[in-house]
Amino acid sequence: MLYFSKLRVFSVLIFTLIISYFTISNFTKVDDEFFSKNIKLGLDLQGGSYLLLEIDNEPVITQRLQSKVLEFKKFFKDKNIKVRNFVIEDKSIIFDVENSKIEEVKSLLDDDKSEINPYFQQYKSHQFNIENMDTSFKLEFSDYGLVLLKNSSLDQAIEIVRRRVDEVGTNEPNILKRGNDRILVELPGLDDPGRIKSLLGKTANLTFQFISSSSEESFGTEKLSFEDGSSEAIVSKRIVLSGDNLMDAKPTMNNQTNETVVSFSLDRVGAKKFGKATSNGVGKRLAIVLDGKIISAPEVREPIIGGNGQISGNFTFQSATDLALLLRSGALPAPLNIIEERTVGPDLGKDSINAGIMSLIIGFILVVAFMFYKYRFFGLIANLALITNLFLLVGILTLFEATLTLPGIAGIILTVGMAVDANVLIFERIKEELKNENNSIVAFDSGYTKSRTTILDANITTLIAAVILFFMGSGPIKGFSITLGVGILTTLFSVYFIARLITAYYVIKNKHKEKLI
Amino acid sequence: MKTIYFNKFYKSFNILSGILIIASLVFLVFKGLNFGVDFKGGTLIELRTDKSSANITEIRDSFNQMNLGDVSVKNFGNETDFVVKFEKQNSNDPQFIEEIKTKLSNSIGTVDFRRVENVGPKVSAELLRSGVIAIALSLAAMLLYIWIRFEWQFSLGAILALFHDVIITLGVFSVFSLEINLSIVAAVLTIVGYSMNDTVVIFDRVRENLRKYADVKIFELTNISINETLSRTIITSVTTLLALLSIFIFGGEILKGFSLAMILGVIFGTYSSIYIANPVLVSLKVSQRTIVKEEKE
Numbered sequence: 001m002l003y004f005s006k007l008r009v010f011s012v013l014i015f016t017l018i019i020s021y022f023t024i025s026n027f028t029k030v031d032d033e034f035f036s037k038n039i040k041l042g043l044d045l046q047g048g049s050y051l052l053l054e055i056d057n058e059p060v061i062t063q064r065l066q067s068k069v070l071e072f073k074k075f076f077k078d079k080n081i082k083v084r085n086f087v088i089e090d091k092s093i094i095f096d097v098e099n100s101k102i103e104e105v106k107s108l109l110d111d112d113k114s115e116i117n118p119y120f121q122q123y124k125s126h127q128f129n130i131e132n133m134d135t136s137f138k139l140e141f142s143d144y145g146l147v148l149l150k151n152s153s154l155d156q157a158i159e160i161v162r163r164r165v166d167e168v169g170t171n172e173p174n175i176l177k178r179g180n181d182r183i184l185v186e187l188p189g190l191d192d193p194g195r196i197k198s199l200l201g202k203t204a205n206l207t208f209q210f211i212s213s214s215s216e217e218s219f220g221t222e223k224l225s226f227e228d229g230s231s232e233a234i235v236s237k238r239i240v241l242s243g244d245n246l247m248d249a250k251p252t253m254n255n256q257t258n259e260t261v262v263s264f265s266l267d268r269v270g271a272k273k274f275g276k277a278t279s280n281g282v283g284k285r286l287a288i289v290l291d292g293k294i295i296s297a298p299e300v301r302e303p304i305i306g307g308n309g310q311i312s313g314n315f316t317f318q319s320a321t322d323l324a325l326l327l328r329s330g331a332l333p334a335p336l337n338i339i340e341e342r343t344v345g346p347d348l349g350k351d352s353i354n355a356g357i358m359s360l361i362i363g364f365i366l367v368v369a370f371m372f373y374k375y376r377f378f379g380l381i382a383n384l385a386l387i388t389n390l391f392l393l394v395g396i397l398t399l400f401e402a403t404l405t406l407p408g409i410a411g412i413i414l415t416v417g418m419a420v421d422a423n424v425l426i427f428e429r430i431k432e433e434l435k436n437e438n439n440s441i442v443a444f445d446s447g448y449t450k451s452r453t454t455i456l457d458a459n460i461t462t463l464i465a466a467v468i469l470f471f472m473g474s475g476p477i478k479g480f481s482i483t484l485g486v487g488i489l490t491t492l493f494s495v496y497f498i499a500r501l502i503t504a505y506y507v508i509k510n511k512h513k514e515k516l517i
Numbered sequence: 518m519k520t521i522y523f524n525k526f527y528k529s530f531n532i533l534s535g536i537l538i539i540a541s542l543v544f545l546v547f548k549g550l551n552f553g554v555d556f557k558g559g560t561l562i563e564l565r566t567d568k569s570s571a572n573i574t575e576i577r578d579s580f581n582q583m584n585l586g587d588v589s590v591k592n593f594g595n596e597t598d599f600v601v602k603f604e605k606q607n608s609n610d611p612q613f614i615e616e617i618k619t620k621l622s623n624s625i626g627t628v629d630f631r632r633v634e635n636v637g638p639k640v641s642a643e644l645l646r647s648g649v650i651a652i653a654l655s656l657a658a659m660l661l662y663i664w665i666r667f668e669w670q671f672s673l674g675a676i677l678a679l680f681h682d683v684i685i686t687l688g689v690f691s692v693f694s695l696e697i698n699l700s701i702v703a704a705v706l707t708i709v710g711y712s713m714n715d716t717v718v719i720f721d722r723v724r725e726n727l728r729k730y731a732d733v734k735i736f737e738l739t740n741i742s743i744n745e746t747l748s749r750t751i752i753t754s755v756t757t758l759l760a761l762l763s764i765f766i767f768g769g770e771i772l773k774g775f776s777l778a779m780i781l782g783v784i785f786g787t788y789s790s791i792y793i794a795n796p797v798l799v800s801l802k803v804s805q806r807t808i809v810k811e812e813k814e
Contacts, residue, residue, distance in 0.1 A: 044771075052640065198611035339637035348563065348631040355769035363763030367756045374752060407700055410764050410772055414707070414779070417760025421753040425718065428749045454721040457666060458714040464658045465710030469703055472651035474644070477703045484707065 002445050002504040012497045016388060019395035026398055039398045042405035043186060044476050045353050047346030049193040051185040052178065053161070053200060053336040060153050060334045061141070065093055075116045081105060092140035093128075099135060106132060109139070120144060150180045153333040158183050161336070163329035164199050183336070191345045195322070203291050203335050204326040206243030208274070210236045211285040211297055227293045227313065235287050235294070240277040245270025249327035251320035254310065260320045262311045264327065271307025279303035288313070290323075342475075356409035363413045364390075371420055375427060378503070378517050382423040385499035389419050392490040397483065405479030415487030421458065422495040425451045430517055440516050444507045448500065455495075463488050521747070523791055524740040527799065530792040534681060541688020548691050553698035554602060554634055556648070558641035560585075562601045562617070563593060563632035571597065571625055579624040583617060594770040598631075606635050648702040652683070655706050659713050667720060668807055674797030675716045678789035682712045686781045700775040708782030711757070715750065715790040722746050723798065727805050735803050739795040754787045 022037055030036040043050050065088050072093070076083045081104065085096045097105045109130050112119045117126050117139075127145040131138040141149065154177060161183055165173045174186035187196065212221045212234045225232045249264040266274055278286070278300050287297040288311050296313040315323065368386065372379040393412060397404060430447030437443040466488065469481035510516060554561045566576075576599055577590045586604030593600040607613045614633055621628050636644070659679060663672045683705060690697060722742040730738065743750075758780060765776040 054639075192615075194611050194615050201611055337637075338635075340640045341633065341635040343630075343633040345629070345631045347629075352769055352771065355767060355772075359763045359767035359772075362767055363760040366759040366763060370752075370756060370759060406769075406771060407703060407775065410768065410775060413760045413764050413768075414757070417757035418711075418753070420756050421714075421749075424749050424752045424756075428746075428752075432745070454718055457717045457721060460662065461659060461713035461717060462707070462710035464662060465655050465706045468651055468655045468658060469706050472647050472654070473699070473703065474647075475699075477699050480700075480703050 002441060002448070002500070002507065004501055004504060009501060012501065016392065016498065019399065020388075020391040022395040022398040023391045026394070037398050037401065039394065040401050040403045041349075041353075042403045042408065042476055042479050043188060043342070043349075044344050044406045045349045045356075045404065046188055047191055047344050047349035048186065048188040049190045049196070050340070050342040050475065051187070051193065051197070051200070051338055052340035053183045053185065054339045055150075055153060055157055055181045055183075055333075056335045056337055057150055057153060057181060058334075060149065061091055061146075062088065064149060065091070069093055072116065076105075079108070092138050094136060094138050096135050097137060102132070102135060105137065106130075109137070147180060154180055154183070156333045157336065160330050160332050161185065161200060164325065165196065167325045167329060168196060168199065170196070182339075189346065191343065193341065193343055197338060197341075199322060199326065200336055201338070202326055203332045204243065204329070205291050205331045206246070206327060207289045208240040208242075208277075209238065209287050209289055210240065210277075210281055211287050212236050213284075224287070224289060224292060224294050227290070227295050233287065233294060233297060235289070240286070241266070241270055241274050243327060243331050245273070246327055249324040251315070251317060251324050252310075254312065257312070259312055260315045260317050261313075262315065262320050262324045262327070264309055264311065264324075266307040266309075268307070271305070274307065274309070275303060275305040279305075295323075352406045353409075356406060356413075360409060360413050360416070364416050367416055367420060375517070377506075378423075378427055381499050381502050381506070382420055382427070384502065385423060385494040386416065386419055388498045389487075389490050389494040390416070392494065393483065393487050396486050396490065402482050402486075403479055404483075405476035407476045408479030408483045411480045411483030411487060415484065415491065418462070419487065419491040419494070422455045422491060423499055425455055425458075426495070426499075427517060434517065440507055440511050440513075444503065444516075455492075459488050459492060520740075520744050522740060523743050523795075524736055524799075527792065527796040530788075531796055534685075534789070534793060537685050537688070538681060541684050541691070544688050544691040545684075548694075550687065550691055550697045551694045552645070553696045554606075554636050554641070555698045556641050556645040558606055558636050558638040559602060559604045560606050560636075561632070561634040562614075562630055564599055564601065564621075565595075565629045565631055566597045566599070566625060567627040568597070571599075573599065575625050576601065576621075579621055580617075583620060585617075598770070606637055644699065648699070651702060652705055652709070655709050656680075656683075659709060663713070663717070666717075667724070668803075670798060670801040670803045670807060671720050671724070673801070674794040675713060675720065677797055678716050678786075678793040679709055679712050681789045681793050682708055682782055682785040685785050686778055689781055690778070695777070696774055698774065700772070701778050704775050704778035704782065707779060708786060711783055712786035712789060715753075715786050716794045718749065719743060719746050719790050719794065723795075723803075724808055727803070727808050731805050736799050739798055743791055743795065750787060750790070754783055757783050 025036055026038050028036075069086050069088065072083070072095070073086070081101045082098050083095050085094070087094045108114060109117045109128075114126070117128050117130070119126050123144045125142045125144040127142060127148070128139040129142045158175060158177060162175050165175060165185065165187070170187050171189045176184045178184050185200070187193065190196065214221070214234060217223050217234055220237050221234050222237055223232055224235050245266050247265050247267050249262055252261055252263045253259075254261045281300050282302065283300065285297045285299050288295045295311060298312065311323070368383045371382050375382065390412070393415065426447055429451040430444055433443040433447045433450070434440065437446070463485060466481045466485035470478060470485065473481055507516065573590055573592060577588060580588045580590065580601055580603065588601065588603040590599055590601050592598070614630070618628065618630060656676075656679065660672065660676055663675050686705065686708060689695075690701070719742055722745055723739060726733070726738050726742050733741070761776050761780045761783065764772050765780060768776060
């Protein structure tokens with residue numbers, strides 16, 4: 001165990017130097033992307049906001065079922081099958097078929113090549129599950145149909161979330177999918193997530209609908225309240241134009257009224273629709289509805305043909321900017337709820353880093369002093385291994401751009417405390433061997449050999465805990481498991497390559513000395 | 518070095534451990550654990566006030582007036598720092614935190630919100646579940662590892678020692694109502710690793726000595742093995758404790774609970790390797806035949 005070939009010594013040194021370089025690169029500035037890597041700080045250290053959003057898919061399911069009902073009606077009409085009593089109830093579609101056609105409808109819906117109820121070969125599942133009782137059919141989304149729907153609404157939502165966050169212009173936001181109905185948003189450096197939260201909390205469904213002349217709610221109209229809660233109005237359900245046709249929106253100043261407004265421009269289809277509706281509706285009031293609330297309802301004085309318009313509504317410059325941003329980025333397919341939020345202010349982050357580094361330095365000094373006191377010269381070897389270990393650990397974390405969190409720093413300090421264990425096991429074993437063995441080279445060699453399985457056992461147990469934490473933990477805890485796990489690997493390297501190398505040189509040189517350790 | 522007769526005290530310490538475990542279980546069942554917002558849901562705000570004279574009752578009173586459910590206010594490190602926890606978590610109102618800040622500023626002067634954590638009921642239930650799964654999984658993984666590496670008698674000893682450490686550490690948290698959050702789960706998992714590590718070192722030696730001395734009774738043999746590994750046990754636990762104490766004292770308030778749990782775990786882990794794991798081998802009458810038989814198979 002004490003023999004090292006020249007090649008091995010050389011490669012150990014090169015490896016150590018290269019990895020250690022990346023530790024140092026945290027403190028230097030180099031004009032090269034690869035060589036100027038810095039360790040990534042977690043949100044708890046650099047400050048920032050962590051938001052977990054969940055899509056409320058209920059409205060999407062209802063919407064999809066409604067459009068499916070229309071499809072069904074057309075489909076059966078084309079096939080000359082009479083169906084009636086369509087209802088959407090409890091997330092399923094229910095309808096009746098005439099007696100003679102039950103079997104035909106069944107086969108139309110249940111067939112692998114069904115046009116209306118697609119079959120997904122790879123998942124062995126239709127889009128809808130069918131239940132049939134006499135003349136009544138009940139269809140509800142199959143598990144896979146639901147997954148498909150959720151995935152598509154998640155994909156849409158994440159795109160809109162990204163646009164909105166990008167428009168606000170925060171530092172390197174991190175936006176990720178979580179499961180099939182969640183989105184994780186990490187916003188480093190943001191200590192007040194209020195604005196982002198209010199932007200992400202809005203679906204931003206914009207519609208233009210005429211205010212009805214009647215004062216009672218009836219078929220085809222609905223009662224909506226104004227944004228400021230001041231009053232209500234009866235609005236026609238017919239949507240003149242929706243936000244989908246919007247090309248651009250920006251906050252501007254209306255010169256006549258000296259009011260902040262949001263001006264928008266429409267695409268060609270939208271401009272045409274809008275022109276036609278406003279031509280027919282001169283004199284009527286057109287309500288501008290956002291997420292079920294009326295922003296304002298100006299009177300149409302003349303047809304608006306050019307495809308440009310303005311939305312007024314007691315905006316401040318900030319609220320007009322936000323509305324324009326929402327309209328530009330488009331509507332979310334479904335409302336998002338914030339189910340978890342963690343925000344750390346930048347000065348707490350700085351305090352945490354300082355406290356972490358302080359305790360690392362003090363812990364390190366205490367351990368180093370204790371090892372020197374216990375083992376003298378061999379304590380120095382163990383300490384050198386410990387320093388190398390730290391350089392390797394931080395270097396690897398930097399190289400792989402792992403995220404360092406406060407518990408992660410705790411993991412490094414813990415590694416400092418536990419890393420000496422392997423060297424202690426070896427040194428104690430060598431002491432025992434020296435009692436029965438006069439040849440110190442042999443004693444050292446067997447000390448290393450005999451302690452090897454124990455050291456492996458001891459480290460594997462800790463590694464198991466770290467790996468499980470890595471897969472089960474979230475955020476800062478993951479950071480802890482990374483430093484703990486990587487720490488074990490660098491510990492083994494520094495003990496078996498660095499410390500053993502120095503020990504070997506020393507022992508071979510001083511083999512005739514009494515009481516080596 | 519002088520031999521210490523650990524084995525003389527196997528019985529008395531086993532009784533002590535038994536009492537501690539039962540007491541811990543009683544506390545865990547009847548008093549329960551003080552779960553933080555991670556596992557219970559709700560809101561946590563760490564705030565810093567402008568003046569050091571800010572009174573904890575003043576802060577509590579102004580929070581109580583805001584209708585936030587159960588409010589708890591604690592001093593957090595500095596005189597000017599406080600941690601406020603309450604049940605309500607209304608993340609869908611983007612102005613929720615802002616409004617609290619305004620109201621608070623009106624009653625006690627300028628405050629700085631240094632940290633805000635807001636966890637909904639669904640997420641906290643999931644975090645709790647994954648925490649429990651993580652601990653259970655790691656115990657199972659340790660069991661599997663030790664079962665592969667050692668004979669079943671050893672596995673039983675190591676696992677009992679493990680349960681001993683985890684239960685008593687949690688018991689201490691229950692007795693003193695210390696907060697259980699995500700980092701405590703990490704600490705418990707590390708304790709599991711450390712306790713196992715410590716036991717394995719002694720067991721490796723026991724097994725080696727079983728091969729060496731055919732005629733030494735296991736009662737004596739465990740004591741020899743404990744003594745032979747004793748200086749390693751002490752040095753490693755001292756260095757680990759030095760590192761942990763340094764986190765506890767200098768690492769800031771956020772890491773206090775985490776490092777405390779680890780410190781307790783290291784102390785119990787070191788103790789249980791000697792006084793739980795080894796007596797199990799003695800009462801199972803492990804002998805040279807135990808390992809020889811297994812090795813022949």
